[in-house]
Amino acid sequence: xxxxxxxxxxxxxxxxxxxxxxxxxxxxxxxxxxxxxxxxxxxxxxxxxxxxxxxxxxxxxxxxxxxxxxxxxxxxxxxxxxxxxxxxxxxxxxxxxxxxxxxxxxxxxxxxxxxxxxxxxxxxxxxxxxxxxxxxxxxxxxxxxxxxxxxxxxxxxxxxxxxxxxxxxxxxxxxxxxxxxxxxxxxxxxxxxxxxxxxxxxxxxxxxxxxxxxxxxxxxxxxxxxxxxxxxxxxxxxxxxxxxxxxxxxxxxxxxxxxxxxxxxxxxxxxxxxxxxxxxxxxxxxxxxxxxxxxxxxxxxxxxxxxxxxxxxxxxxxxxxxxxxxxxxxxxxxxxxxxxxxxxxxxxxxxxxxxxxxxxxxxxxxxxxxxxxxxxx
Amino acid sequence: xxxxxxxxxxxxxxxxxxxxxxxxxxxxxxxxxxxxxxxxxxxxxxxxxxxxxxxxxxxxxxxxxxxxxxxxxxxxxxxxxxxxxxxxxxxxxxxxxxxxxxxxxxxxxxxxxxxxxxxxxxxxxxxxxxxxxxxxxxxxxxxxxxxxxxxxxxxxxxxxxxxxxxxxxxxxxxxxxxxxxxxxxxxxxxxxxxxxxxxxxxxxxxxxxxxxxxxxxxxxxxxxxxxxxxxxxxxxxxxxxxxxxxxxxxxxxxxxxxxxxxxxxxxxxxxxxxxxxxxxxxxxxxxxxxxxxxxxxxxxxxxxxxxxxxx
Numbered sequence: 066x067x068x069x070x071x072x073x074x075x076x077x078x079x080x081x082x083x084x085x086x087x088x089x090x091x092x093x094x095x096x097x098x099x100x101x102x103x104x105x106x107x108x109x110x111x112x113x114x115x116x117x118x119x120x121x122x123x124x125x126x127x128x129x130x131x132x133x134x135x136x137x138x139x140x141x142x143x144x145x146x147x148x149x150x151x152x153x154x155x156x157x158x159x160x161x162x163x164x165x166x167x168x169x170x171x172x173x174x175x176x177x178x179x180x181x182x183x184x185x186x187x188x189x190x191x192x193x194x195x196x197x198x199x200x201x202x203x204x205x206x207x208x209x210x211x212x213x214x215x216x217x218x219x220x221x222x223x224x225x226x227x228x229x230x231x232x233x234x235x236x237x238x239x240x241x242x243x244x245x246x247x248x249x250x251x252x253x254x255x256x257x258x259x260x261x262x263x264x265x266x267x268x269x270x271x272x273x274x275x276x277x278x279x280x281x282x283x284x285x286x287x288x289x290x291x292x293x294x295x296x297x298x299x300x301x302x303x304x305x306x307x308x309x310x311x312x313x314x315x316x317x318x319x320x321x322x323x324x325x326x327x328x329x330x331x332x333x334x335x336x337x338x339x340x341x342x343x344x345x346x347x348x349x350x351x352x353x354x355x356x357x358x359x360x361x362x363x364x365x366x367x368x369x370x371x372x373x374x375x376x377x378x379x380x381x382x383x384x385x386x387x388x389x390x391x392x393x394x395x396x397x398x399x400x401x402x403x404x405x406x407x408x409x410x411x412x413x414x415x416x417x418x419x420x421x422x423x424x425x426x427x428x429x430x431x432x433x434x435x436x437x438x439x440x441x442x
Numbered sequence: 443x444x445x446x447x448x449x450x451x452x453x454x455x456x457x458x459x460x461x462x463x464x465x466x467x468x469x470x471x472x473x474x475x476x477x478x479x480x481x482x483x484x485x486x487x488x489x490x491x492x493x494x495x496x497x498x499x500x501x502x503x504x505x506x507x508x509x510x511x512x513x514x515x516x517x518x519x520x521x522x523x524x525x526x527x528x529x530x531x532x533x534x535x536x537x538x539x540x541x542x543x544x545x546x547x548x549x550x551x552x553x554x555x556x557x558x559x560x561x562x563x564x565x566x567x568x569x570x571x572x573x574x575x576x577x578x579x580x581x582x583x584x585x586x587x588x589x590x591x592x593x594x595x596x597x598x599x600x601x602x603x604x605x606x607x608x609x610x611x612x613x614x615x616x617x618x619x620x621x622x623x624x625x626x627x628x629x630x631x632x633x634x635x636x637x638x639x640x641x642x643x644x645x646x647x648x649x650x651x652x653x654x655x656x657x658x659x660x661x662x663x664x665x666x667x668x669x670x671x672x673x674x675x676x677x678x679x680x681x682x683x684x685x686x687x688x689x690x691x692x693x694x695x696x697x698x699x700x701x702x703x704x705x706x707x708x709x710x711x712x713x714x715x716x717x718x719x720x721x722x723x724x725x726x727x728x729x730x731x732x733x734x735x736x737x738x739x740x741x742x743x744x745x746x747x748x749x750x751x752x753x
Contacts, residue, residue: 108558156538211738216485217683218734224676224727232720353546360539393557395550402547409543411534 085413086363093407101400110392119397122385123378129385131267135339137377138269139348141276142331143355144362144369145283150324151356152287152364154300157321159201159219160328161352162226166200167193167332169230172343173238175254175336182257189258190275190333197329198322200226205321209314223352231345249345260338270338277370279327284366296320328352361408376401447715454590456704456711462595462664463710464703466491466657468602470681471688471695472609473653476646478690479613479626480639483537484647486526487654488678489548493518494658496552499571499669500559502662508574512598512659519655523647531643545678553671565670573663574598598660605653609692622646626690657681676727683730687737698733705729 102112123133143160150157171193180188204218235249244252260270287293298306299316307313331351336343358376362368383397450456470491477484494515501514526544529535553563560566574596582593613619624632625642633639661677662669680702688695709722 207735207738210742211735212741213734213738214686217686218731220679221683221727221730224679225724225731228720228724228727232718235720236718350546350549353542357539357542357546360536393554395554395557398550399547399554402543402550405543406529406535406540409535409539410529414534 085416089408089410089412092412093404096407097400097404100403101396104396104400105392108392108396110390115386115390115392118386118389119379119382121382123382125385127264128267129381131262131264131269132381133374133377134263134269134273135267135377136380137373138272138276138338139331139335139351140354140358140373140376141280141370142327142334143352144358144373145276145279145366146324146327146331147356147359148283148362148364148366148369149296149320149327151359152300153296153317153320155317155320155324156214156216157201157204157219157324157328158216158356159204159222159226159352160324160331160355161348161350162219162223163197163200163325163328164332164335164348164352165223165226165230167197167329168336168347169233169251169332169343170196170329171258171333171336172251172254175258176242176252176342179255180257185255185257186260186337189254189337190330193333193336194326194329197325197327197332199325200329201321201325205318209317227346230343234343234345251343253342254337258337259341260334262338268339270334272334272338275330275334279330280366280370287366328355331355357405361405447712450711451708453711454587456707458590458592459707459710460700460704461591462599463706464700465599465602465664466660466677467681467684467699467703468606468696469598469660470654470657470678471684471699472606472692473650473657474681474685475609475613475688475690475692475695476622477650478685480622480643480646481530481537481626483541484526484530484650485538485541485682486522486544486678487682488674488676489541489544490519490522490651490654491658491674491678491681492548492552492672493522494655495661495673496555496658496669497655498659499566499662500555501659502573503568503571506570506572508572508659508663511572511663512656515655515659516652517655519651519653519658520648521651523651526651527644527647531640549672552669556669556671563671565668567666567668569667571662571667571669573665573667576665596664598656598664606692606696613692654678654681680726680730683734687730687733701733702726702729 105112105115121129123129143164146157146160146163171189174189174192175185178185178188200222201219204213204215204222207213207218208215231249234251238244238251239246239249242252244250260272263269263271263273285293287297295306295311295316296319298309298311299313299320303313306316332348335347340347354376358369358372362372379397379401383394386392386397387394470487474484474487497518498508498511498515500511502508502511505511522544526540529540530537556566557563560568576594576596577600579593582589613623621632621637622642622645624635625637625639629639632642658674661673681699684695684698684702687698705726705728709719709725712722713719
């Protein structure tokens with residue numbers, strides 16, 4: 066009889082899937098350590114020192130931890146937007162564009178509208194989300210009505226979003242509100258539109274909690290609700306879902322809307338909790354990072370939180386490392402990409418392949434023995 | 443003002459710029475057609491092109507010969523393609539994730555190399571990066587329009603159009619092309635007909651890598667003699683889009699690529715009119731959406747219909 070008292074998590078640890086998952090991360094981790102050391106030595110620096118600086122820059126002090134949390138936030142949000150899209154088989158590569166549109170909307174609401182404190186922040190973030198939804202609706206409708214694959218349209222909408230937000234900021238907002246600056250940026254948002262910070266002196270804001278909440282929401286949505294099951298079913302097998310009575314059109318649109326909303330909210334939080342204004346090119350591939358984080362965390366919102374944390378840690382640590390050594394922080398970026406490549410390798414397939422070969426060889430040996438007249442079981 | 447703008451749209455100068463700008467798009471997308479026909483899901487054109495651009499500049503810098511620069515760029519394309527092939531075909535990675543990692547990593551990698559080799563951030567310009575010489579065809583001088591359109595281009599531009607024709611011929615008029623199209627349509631059927639699917643996929647991936655490297659090397663070696671961070675600025679994505687709209691047919695892909703190049707050339711000629719640059723730079727991307735929309739109109743049935751058979 067099974068021991069019913071064993072908590073589920075301990076049983077899960079010996080699950081072959083979990084084992085492969087752990088193996089995957091361990092191999093990738095060591096692979097990155099080896100390649101990273103080579104890369105750092107190639108640039109005439111000490112890898113151990115670099116690693117120490119990265120850890121010091123991300124955990125060394127309260128400020129460092131705050132900065133880590135600050136950079137974890139956008140990773141979690143873009144990752145969640147990615148997970149929702151990819152779980153349902155939709156390639157929303159336009160998270161970056163939706164973020165830009167959301168960020169500009171939040172900035173405009175933040176400096177041009179006067180509202181009571183709490184309401185103002187909420188209005189900024191919600192409006193940012195709605196802007197993201199509107200931006201994603203174009204590819205969504207093109208997919209629905211004209212069967213145009215969303216991965217090209219969303220990608221092109223990224224470029225359009227970046228240029229359009231720059232245009233609006235530079236030609237309409239900056240002359241209109243007499244903002245003079247060499248960089249393209251809006252005026253600073255009102256203090257009532259700023260998210261309060263968690264750790265004083267850093268930009269770790271309540272946005273972190275919002276992001277955490279959204280990740281948990283996505284987890285619960287897919288794990289425990291019928292709606293989540295429908296969303297997933299549409300991605301797995303749309304004909305089956307239709308036969309089962311799911312309103313596929315509505316579900317399909319709602320996937321886009323959810324994904325776009327979260328991406329927009331991410332832009333909104335970047336403005337209300339990070340930069341306090343819209344700055345041209347603020348994201349620097351944050352949206353693409355989100356897509357990759359979503360995939361290397363195995364499209365699991367709980368794993369996403371941890372992976373985002375590592376990503377945020379590396380980002381803050383890399384900045385500290387850049388200040389202290391001659392190494393460029395792009396070294397860390399490159400290593401992150403190598404990590405993504407290593408994690409995405411199908412280790413299970415390789416193990417099975419080796420096992421197959423092993424078994425075949427064993428079989429051959431047994432056959433040979435049988436021919437010689439030995440007894441074979 | 444409006445008439446003036448319209449006249450500029452159809453002036454020979456604009457078309458001449460379009461012919462020049464279409465060169466990297468055509469070379470890259472015709473090569474990419476082969477890859478698209480045999481396997482799907484490769485989005486990493488931007489990476490190949492950017493790395494090609496860097497190594498084109500570097501090769502020309504150390505050798506003083508643009509031809510060697512292009513060869514180094516092609517070699518870099520081969521190396522990237524080999525890594526991609528091993529990861530996707532042999533270790534069964536998800537091609538999309540590999541592509542995204544490639545695209546994001548390319549920027550980091552080229553900038554790191556820029557910092558480590560030339561010690562600058564942003565851009566590096568040096569006459570030691572020798573560009574291709576423009577070709578001067580004497581017989582075109584008698585015809586003014588043809589002269590502006592086709593004369594005084596670098597060799598690669600002419601090569602691009604020859605390459606497009608050659609690509610079409612290989613894909614539709616040779617046994618090799620027939621087999622590779624078969625691999626794309628139904629891998630299992632081709633396997634049972636005795637064609638090695640993996641071999642064809644590898645060959646096509648290498649063709650794509652070589653041509654994207656060459657396309658990338660156009661950018662620093664077309665007279666600018668410089669390399670800048672993120673030099674390709676989405677041109678790789680334009681290549682990918684022309685392939686997807688042209689459905690991997692080199693002829694149609696070339697036409698789409700020329701259209702995108704035309705949109706890019708408009709951004710150049712309109713910059714004299716004091717229009718916002720951001721709006722002008724949007725033109726090629728808007729053009730992509732419009733082209734997709736028009737080609738999508740055919741499959742419009744008046745009702746909502748979700749199928750995986752997309753453009």
